[in-house]
Amino acid sequence: MALILSGSSANATLDSSAGLTFSDSSNQSAAASPYVLKNRIINGAMVIDQRNNGAAQTITAGTYPYTVDRWFASSTGANVTGQRVAGTNSNTYNYQFTGAAGTTLIGFNQRIESYNIADLAGTTVTLSANFANTLLTTVYWQTTYPSAQDNYTSSTTFASGSFTVSSTLTKYSTQIALPSGAANGLMIQIYVLAQTSGTWTIGNVQLEIGSSATPFERRLYNQELANCQRYLPSSGTTSNYYAGVSTSTTNAYAPIPLPVPARVAPTGITIASGTYYWLNGSGTQNTATVVFNSAGYQGAMVQITTTGATLGQAGLFNPNGATILFTGCEL
Amino acid sequence: MIYQLYKTLDDKNAAYTVNEDGSMTSFLFDENNPDYQAYLKWLEKGNTPEPATT
Numbered sequence: 001m002a003l004i005l006s007g008s009s010a011n012a013t014l015d016s017s018a019g020l021t022f023s024d025s026s027n028q029s030a031a032a033s034p035y036v037l038k039n040r041i042i043n044g045a046m047v048i049d050q051r052n053n054g055a056a057q058t059i060t061a062g063t064y065p066y067t068v069d070r071w072f073a074s075s076t077g078a079n080v081t082g083q084r085v086a087g088t089n090s091n092t093y094n095y096q097f098t099g100a101a102g103t104t105l106i107g108f109n110q111r112i113e114s115y116n117i118a119d120l121a122g123t124t125v126t127l128s129a130n131f132a133n134t135l136l137t138t139v140y141w142q143t144t145y146p147s148a149q150d151n152y153t154s155s156t157t158f159a160s161g162s163f164t165v166s167s168t169l170t171k172y173s174t175q176i177a178l179p180s181g182a183a184n185g186l187m188i189q190i191y192v193l194a195q196t197s198g199t200w201t202i203g204n205v206q207l208e209i210g211s212s213a214t215p216f217e218r219r220l221y222n223q224e225l226a227n228c229q230r231y232l233p234s235s236g237t238t239s240n241y242y243a244g245v246s247t248s249t250t251n252a253y254a255p256i257p258l259p260v261p262a263r264v265a266p267t268g269i270t271i272a273s274g275t276y277y278w279l280n281g282s283g284t285q286n287t288a289t290v291v292f293n294s295a296g297y298q299g300a301m302v303q304i305t306t307t308g309a310t311l312g313q314a315g316l317f318n319p320n321g322a323t324i325l326f327t328g329c330e331l
Numbered sequence: 332m333i334y335q336l337y338k339t340l341d342d343k344n345a346a347y348t349v350n351e352d353g354s355m356t357s358f359l360f361d362e363n364n365p366d367y368q369a370y371l372k373w374l375e376k377g378n379t380p381e382p383a384t385t
Contacts (some may be wrong), residue, residue, distance in 0.1 A: 031355065041339055048355075057343075063364075066365070104342075194336040225376075255341065256374075265360040265365070267358055267359040267363065268356065268357055268358030268359060268361075268364050268366050268367070269356070269358075270354050270355070270356045270357075270366075271354060271355050272353075272354050273352060273353025273354050273355075274353075287384040289353070289355070290355070291337060291345070291347045291357035292339075292345065292347075292357040292358060292359065293339045293340055294339055294340065294341065294343075301340075303339065303340065326347075326356065327356075327364060327366060328358070328361060328363055328365075330365070
């Protein structure tokens with residue numbers, strides 16, 4: 001039997017929360033979003049973790065360290081632990097904080113670049129996320145825009161609220177009216193208070209146009225990695241060689257291309273622990289240390305200290321599989 | 332943790348440090364770099380970096 005809707009005077013309304021089931025047994029319980037790349041949150045599924053690759057991270061009280069890509073944390077009262085953890089069902093990962101005695105606040109925050117939110121200023125958006133908490137029952141949120149484009153030296157907090165949560169990971173949502181000032185950028189802050197023990201789990205964070213919390217948008221891994229690397233370029237872990245030149249018997253310089261154009265030129269690097277080499281023009285490979293020298297939007301140059309180099313001679317820098325993260329590009 | 336100062340090829344001030352996990356962080360003295368901000372807090376505690384070598 002076919003179901004035919006006709007007429008022009010009224011909309012058809014699906015008034016059951018059970019949704020609509022199709023002939024292939026699939027069920028749609030919420031309106032599909034007509035927007036492509038609807039989620040303005042980057043790495044809302046916590047998949048990209050270039051800094052820690054799933055390892056636990058201490059969030060020192062009074063600091064604001066970045067955690068999984070694009071997300072920075074905060075704590076007050078005590079140090080807490082944050083870590084990307086395995087998810088359940090279709091959610092590969094979540095992010096999880098473990099509380100500690102004395103904790104008075106744990107925050108999880110993302111600043112959305114102005115280019116990615118300006119078109120939604122003056123409209124209503126929906127924030128949705130999965131939360132679970134084994135100790136507390138309230139998760140708070142608030143939203144802030146900077147006074148100048150992507151510059152949070154001065155900012156205005158314009159909306160706030162809370163969700164009543166449980167120990168079972170559940171999706172929550174709220175509507176937010178974005179003021180015109182959100183054209184400068186938007187900071188989403190999610191936080192809990194006295195997480196003195198237990199865990200707080202977060203996943204599938206989404207901010208989208210409209211008043212409906214539509215299903216979480218899953219982006220391809222390579223797309224989301226590229227989105228993240230605009231703010232944290234990385235050399236990756238492959239054993240690339242980078243051609244450079246020696247400027248003395250102990251110094252050399254080598255340019256390293258960035259995987260995607262950075263938001264702003266990087267101003268530093270962190271290179272993973274390891275043994276790195278400078279392969280001089282005579283074919284001899286000597287150990288090296290490497291520090292940041294300079295960068296543009298699409299490439300950086302590192303400064304190498306080694307032995308056995310020859311002034312003016314070309315050579316190859318070998319990070320030997322150690323990842324180089326280029327810093328200073330986050331908002 | 333100790334910081335070692337150095338100069339870049341175009342004579343900008345920079346510093347590096349070896350982190351607890353053995354990784355090495357280096358950065359320009361740029362107020363938007365989080366590692367430079369951490370370095371400033373380290374200085375506020377009364378610490379002194381190793382001077383740049385010539």
